[in-house]
Amino acid sequence: MVTVNIDGKNVEVLEETSILKAAESAGIWIPTLCYSELFEPYGVCRLCTVEVIRGKRSRLVTSCNYPVREGLTVLTNSDKVKWIRKLIMELTYSRWPNVPVVKDMAAALGVSEPRFKSLEQDLAPDACILCGNCVNICRDVVKASVLSFEGIGIGRKVVLPYNEQSETCIVCGACAQVCPTGHIKIKSLEKERGALQDWYLGPKTAINIPTLQAVPRVPIIDEKSCIKMQTGGCGVCSTYCEPEAINYEAKDEEIEIEVGQILITTGYQTIDLKQMSQYGYGRLDDVYSSLEFEHMLNSTGPTGGTILCKDGSEPRAVGIVHCIGSRDENFHKYCSRVCCMYALKFAHLVKDRTPAEVYQFYIDMRAFGKGYEEFYKRLLDEGVNMIRGKVAEISEGYLNNGDKPYLNIKCEDTLIGKFREIPVDMVILCPAIEPQFDASNIKKIFSISQSPDKFFLERHPKLDPVSTMTDGVFIAGCAQGPKDIPDSVAQASAAAARILSLISLGEVAVDPIKAEVMDEYCSGCRMCNSLCPYSAISFQEEKKISYINDMLCKGCGTCVSACPASAIIGKGFTDKQILAELEGILSV
């Protein structure tokens, strides 16, 4: 520890601490425009200049990178320091008069009107003030060294080498984060590099709270965009986290839990809209999927709930296209059930929040639920244009040269029997609901069945809609088939009730018809293990024979007939018993 005297106050700090830090700890403000704790002080704005006195010598130094020494006397507010700061600020201010941080600093230092006019003046409010933060963080923290200075003297500027998109840039956005003026903007490369997230609509840091309503409300680290996990650099968040809660080593882990019953609610996914290139999703700006639009409508979403086109303007007309991939011979024949109603909700909200014209393109309106038809009627009264017919293509069109392009929806209006072309600014596609891509894996694990459309199959569509052919395994929600929220809740409640009823009984009644391995005959060939459709047979390593789990066996008899050693018998249905029964019948 060394003691320094700053403006008459004695401050005790660690050796090698900068004067700026020492002053900060003593509550003394020193102005800076280029200082950041994230990397070594660059010392270029020179605003943090202070006067240091050692013995009889007094000199001006930059406090951000001048290490304290024992017995140092520092003046942060002497006349000389004030004069230097003011003059430097005048220079900076005359060059970038409209940049907020510069303006504020000028006001704080008492600079109102610079005495000279900069010939290189840049009036942009987001001009680059050459603080070097972006270059330094990229080199020292991210260790990617993507950004660099070009030119010397007054012509200095920050560039990407050769002004080309860099290959080494990992699009971490750190440079934009540390830029004090907002000069660096992150351009979404979604089109070139694929979506960062399924419904990515704006920049996010690698560590973030996914949504404001997230439960639990803690940040998560996105492994793919975290610099620490990608290059080993950075680690900035852990230096800031006081409770030291950040753990870069944490990995996904497998947990085994023993349970009696299982409810499968693996849900659904929406169809990949990019395969239907005629709708322009991913190719044309302002063509959104319904989930993305829902995200936009959300008051905690990227636009705060305002409906905006990508260029920031309000749409003049919005087209909502139903049945993308559902009720379609090429993709899914079934109806996704929920789209009609949420499309109507979208129409209502667009009408509510913007003056835009709304067009609905539908095949049939399916407003089947309680109060649904009334909502549909209300929307017709609100003036939503309903066009019955399938959309053929969405393309870009230009009304006048130089105007912003619009989206042209080509469709057939079956009610008037004509082809129509309707110009809109924004299109919302209602993608089909389809089973999760890995539904067949789930099916195999739980020995349940899938219907031809790959949704999980219930035991009986009318009499037993929540249980499966495997005892103790239940299904609910969109894993079973497309349904809306009320239906999902109802089905899930039913499944829960079924499960609870078994739990309250305390014991399970099982069918007595089972297969059984006769240990002395089993040769351990394990042929039956793979044949059992209910995965009821396992191999016992210590005895080197197969074993049938009574609770899982349904008594189907597959193993009985397949066993080459005839070591498996169906209880109550042994050959001897059947023959005896036959004899009994025939003897009459």
Add this chain to the structure above:
Amino acid sequence: MAYRTYLMVCAGTGCVANQSMKIKEAFEKELEKRKLQNEVSVVTTGCNGFCGVGPIMVVQPDGIFYQLLKVSDIPLLVEEHLIKGRPVKKFMYIPGEKEPPIPKMRDIDFFKKQMLIALRNRGLIDPEKIEEYIARGGYSALAKALTEMTPDGVLDEIKKSGLRGRGGGGFPTGVKWETMRKVPGDKRYVICNADEGDPGAFMDRSIIESDPHAVIEGMLIGAYAMGSSDGYVYIRNEYPIALERLKKATGQAREFGLLGENIFGTDFKFDIKITRGAGAFVCGESTALMASIEGRPGEPRAKYIHTVEKGLYDSPTCLNNVETWANVPQIILKGAKWFTSIGTGDVTHDPWGGSKGTKVFSLTGKVVNTGLVEVPMGITLKEIIFDIGGGIKDGKRIKTVQTGGPSGGFIPESMLDLPVDYDELTKVGSMMGSGGMIVADEDNCVVDMAKYFLTFTQEESCGKCTPCREGTKRMLDILENITVGKGTEEDLELLEELSNMVVESSLCALGGSAPNPVLTSLKYFRDEYLVHVRDKKCPAHACRQLNVYTIEEEKCATVGHGCDMCKKSCPDYAIMGEPKKAHYIDQMKCHKCGACFDVCNFKAIKIE
């Protein structure tokens, strides 16, 4: 093989540019023709310093000096001098009109007052032959240091000698070495800074071109004293001859076992890498230079932690200028006592107490003899300008001398008795710098000159810190305004304030010294500035935009008979008048290019 005569043809950059290599070939051809090739040898030497009269040749052992040679002169010279033994007067140096030519080099004023330490081998040896350097006592200082002295002994000797950095700052070399020696660390570097960027200065180039081994030997001794085994020479790529000679010299030294392992049979090992600079002025600054060697952009950093503690690759690093290194072997060889006998002040107790030894200056501008001179410290500026430089050209009056390169200051005529000394020069607002010395006469305008120097430093600013990047540009804007008649008296105040701020708050020495020409000119020539801003006139007529060109009608009509030359030369068609009659200038159209003034043979055009 011994020869009866040696023709020492200068092969410094200046003379080479004036075809000295062709002259050498012509000599060789002519000698062969006359069958003298076994009697007379032609040797290429390093720069003699008297570049204004190049190409130069000295005939040894007589020391006859020939200047301004042409290829066509060679047969005559061979015939007369080498065959008939009659030195040719018409190629000799003539000090002034009606004065007899001076045949011998040592009698010429330009050389007479010089004292050679760093340049002691110039013109005497072929710099590309290590044998010739050794023959002149080369590498014996290294032998002495390695075999008879301890590193501490070497350090002590350098410290006692009072040698100070010749690159500009004048930091005591011994103190620097001692600090470096005390810093722990296995890897330590010594660097030779040969990134000489001052316009018109070529001291370092000349030393490397004429005596590269002296620099290498100096570095070896320094490395031994500081316990380093790795050296770098950072040399600008614009010095092709120096670079070539340095490469050859290191190659030869390696061959002779003077670089590498087990030098002189001791455990000492050392080698030198040559790094080329890309021409940025700021890379002459030590930290920017090290950044450049490391492959990073050549930008300086704050030196609150010195480079001797944390320099190249964050290791202890000692950087010295070419001239400093070249002085080291002589100090070791002849002793600190001898060195301290030359120069000013007393350095026995305070290393900052005086300036010892010699300093090489590049004397340019309006003096009769321009070139490179090595003079003992303490010599007055007057002696350099009038005795060595031969006074001002065309008998004009001296106005000022600017020392220290583009960041140096102006010293007015009244202070010419100032001795050449680090501290004296700094006291008056200028500096020793790397040794530029530009003499200006009454035709030069100090505002214009200050603008010229500031234009250079402003363009060469790396742009890293605000005061230097923005401040120098704003200062230049103000100077520009003054020279075109848009300046005000308040501008002078602001200019002074800005200059002081840039000096005080810039990150490195480039910004810290860039305003020196402005500050000193404001200090000593404020009147001239005031004439510019008050009367909108330039007393020296150098700021053309302030000039008013008029034609003396009478003279034009009677003496020149309306020759029409001015009219033809005017790009603005601003000159009116019939041939054979008086002409006049339409001031509205005149753009003040001065073309008419230059072409008028009758001095009928006046500048006001």
